[in-house]
Amino acid sequence: MPERGLVIAIDGPAASGKGTLARRLAAQFGLPHLDTGLLYRATACALLDDGRALDDIRAAVEAARGLALCDFDEARLRSRELGEASSVVAAIPQVRAALIEAQRSFAARSEGAVLDGRDIGTVICPDAAVKIFVTASAEKRAQRRALELASRGERVDYAHILEDIRRRDERDSGRSSAPLKIADDAVRLDTTDLDIEAAFAAARDIVREKAELAGKVG
Ligand code: CDP
8 A cells, every 4th residue: 555644633612723723833843734714714605705604505615615724814704793794604505515525635635734723623634644633722712713813803702702602612512414523533632821932732642652653654
């Protein structure tokens, strides 16, 4: 069998810091990175731009199938509005099905890959050599998200952001299709009391240990 590259699956709830960790791990280990949340955000964005309802299944599937990664306007996709809208379309099983293949083929690159999302370790890459589930308290996540949105010029109110986070946690964990949950073989990393450097150092150590165990270069 040909030697497969190192696949790192990073999952966790909204604003847990998984995106930053995934980006930094990808740079550290020289791997391509896919933020799968952007796929759901872009699907929701296409629907809103077309004046469609977020629960219009046919339009949502069409939007998901028609995504072009290179056209993503990240600044817009990362807005608070699209965070909320994306979790609505992400609960539609047909939308998830339409996005599976693109994610799996990204992960199947010979050099390996880092993917972050909600269901990477459970559904998209169940055989990933390294799985990390990143968590933090809802209050800490709301603080981080408020800072992030404010730094991009979005008007924010901490109490509303905390509400968004709690609602999204509930929707992402409670849906029937690929709910947010920790994979049996994932390592949990609680970043509530860790700054980004400390969280990165912990994640890097987990990758090295798991990659070595799996016989992959770490
Ligand atoms: O950055 P943040 O954690 O707030 O969200 P995101 O990772 O960009 O994901 C936005 C939404 O997409 C989530 O609330 C999920 O509902 C959905 N999502 C998902 O269902 N599965 C994934 N693999 C990634 C995101």
